[in-house]
Amino acid sequence: MDFQKIFTGKSDRNYDNPDPSFSIDDQPLLQRIHWFRSLYLSTMPLLALYGALTTKLLTKTAIFYVIYLALNSICITAGYHRYWSHRSYKASRALQYFMAILSCASAQGSIYWWARNHRIHHRYTDTPKDPYNAKAGFFYSHIGWLFLKRDRRKLGYVDTSDLQSDKLVMFQHNFYIPLAYLMGYAIPIGVCGLGWGDWRGGYFFLNFPSDYRNGIRFYHLDPTKWAIWFCSLLGLAYDLKTFPENEIKKGYIEMKFKELNKIKSTIDYGTPLEKLPTFTMDEFTAQVKKSNKQWIIIQGVIYDVSTFMFEHPGGIPLLDSAIGKDMSEAFNGGVYSHQNAARNLLNHLRVGSIAA
Ligand code: HEM
Numbered sequence: 001m002d003f004q005k006i007f008t009g010k011s012d013r014n015y016d017n018p019d020p021s022f023s024i025d026d027q028p029l030l031q032r033i034h035w036f037r038s039l040y041l042s043t044m045p046l047l048a049l050y051g052a053l054t055t056k057l058l059t060k061t062a063i064f065y066v067i068y069l070a071l072n073s074i075c076i077t078a079g080y081h082r083y084w085s086h087r088s089y090k091a092s093r094a095l096q097y098f099m100a101i102l103s104c105a106s107a108q109g110s111i112y113w114w115a116r117n118h119r120i121h122h123r124y125t126d127t128p129k130d131p132y133n134a135k136a137g138f139f140y141s142h143i144g145w146l147f148l149k150r151d152r153r154k155l156g157y158v159d160t161s162d163l164q165s166d167k168l169v170m171f172q173h174n175f176y177i178p179l180a181y182l183m184g185y186a187i188p189i190g191v192c193g194l195g196w197g198d199w200r201g202g203y204f205f206l207n208f209p210s211d212y213r214n215g216i217r218f219y220h221l222d223p224t225k226w227a228i229w230f231c232s233l234l235g236l237a238y239d240l241k242t243f244p245e246n247e248i249k250k251g252y253i254e255m256k257f258k259e260l261n262k263i264k265s266t267i268d269y270g271t272p273l274e275k276l277p278t279f280t281m282d283e284f285t286a287q288v289k290k291s292n293k294q295w296i297i298i299q300g301v302i303y304d305v306s307t308f309m310f311e312h313p314g315g316i317p318l319l320d321s322a323i324g325k326d327m328s329e330a331f332n333g334g335v336y337s338h339q340n341a342a343r344n345l346l347n348h349l350r351v352g353s354i355a356a
Pocket of ligand 1: 303305308312313314315318319322327330331335336337338339340341342343345346349
């Protein structure tokens with residue numbers, strides 16, 4: 001519902017977005033999924049903390065907890081992310097059912113909702129069209145994106161026709177809330193309660209799923225990759241896509257260049273040449289003779305050596321006798337072939353250039 005339009009008569013919604021899936025998005029169901037997810041994520045840590053402090057952790061519950069949450073997290077990373085959002089491999093229908101149903105326990109929203117937003121995120125990274133825009137302020141980029149609902153018409157457009165034509169994906173989307181209760185509460189409580197009588201432990205300990213992935217990132221492991229690979233050995237996953245090694249190296253080099261440029265931006269390279277004045281040869285000579293400037297020329301650039309002369313490793317006399325002259329040849333090997341360090345020092349001594 002466009003509240004802004006109702007109360008002010010105006011609306012800043014972008015009704016031009018061509019995404020045909022907006023008809024689906026406008027269904028109240030998606031709104032309910034959003035609020036369910038927000039409520040769950042905001043109350044769960046507190047409830048689980050209270051439960052963990054007041055409930056005895058039985059070994060069987062702990063083992064079940066670790067396995068259930070590990071599988072659950074892998075269903076999100078291998079399923080929601082790598083299979084449905086990026087189609088990076090092919091999965092048998094059995095594996096798709098397994099991932100679509102088990103992942104509901106993590107309350108991360110339906111596959112359709114998650115994969116669509118994730119695709120938008122990739123295409124419009126850190127722009128106002130990105131649902132996870134890291135430049136939308138400290139609060140939003142850290143935690144706000146989890147709870148604050150964004151007007152879908154302002155998000156970027158991505159093709160989701162493959163998701164919409166997938167019966168399993170749409171089934172999971174339409175029945176997401178009951179499925180989330182079933183997998184997040186009923187199944188774990190039922191297993192621990194009926195299995196070894198630990199109803200309370202089943203309720204409290206089985207409900208931190210979204211925290212689990214952080215641990216995986218922290219240690220730089222990739223259990224998702226191993227899980228998909230294991231499924232491929234069993235014939236459940238196939239056609240595993242890998243990016244060409246050459247392209248990975250290109251990306252690596254680009255990242256390194258970015259890092260280096262970041263460091264470079266903190267270093268003083270002196271005033272850029274284009275910001276310095278130009279002199280004709282006559283003006284240069286006049287500056288040296290009449291104004292006593294201690295300038296020399298190397299490859300068309302004028303350097304003031306008045307201070308550096310006293311620090312020159314090659315001695316004062318050589319530079320003193322160079323004043324007012326073009327020393328390009330001498331600097332580049334005629335007298336001495338200077339190293340990079342000398343060339344970097346030049347940046348700070350330049351005062352202008354000779355007009356072409
Ligand atoms: C503003 C211009 C100049 C700068 C910034 C400069 C800088 C340096 C630096 C840093 C070195 C140490 C070695 C190296 O890094 O290559 C050096 C060595 C030397 N420079 Fe220069 N130089 C300048 C101009 C000249 C000129 C015009 C001459 C000759 C006419 C000259 C002759 C030498 C010689 C002979 C050495 C070798 C010293 C030794 O190892 O015994 N330099 N210079």
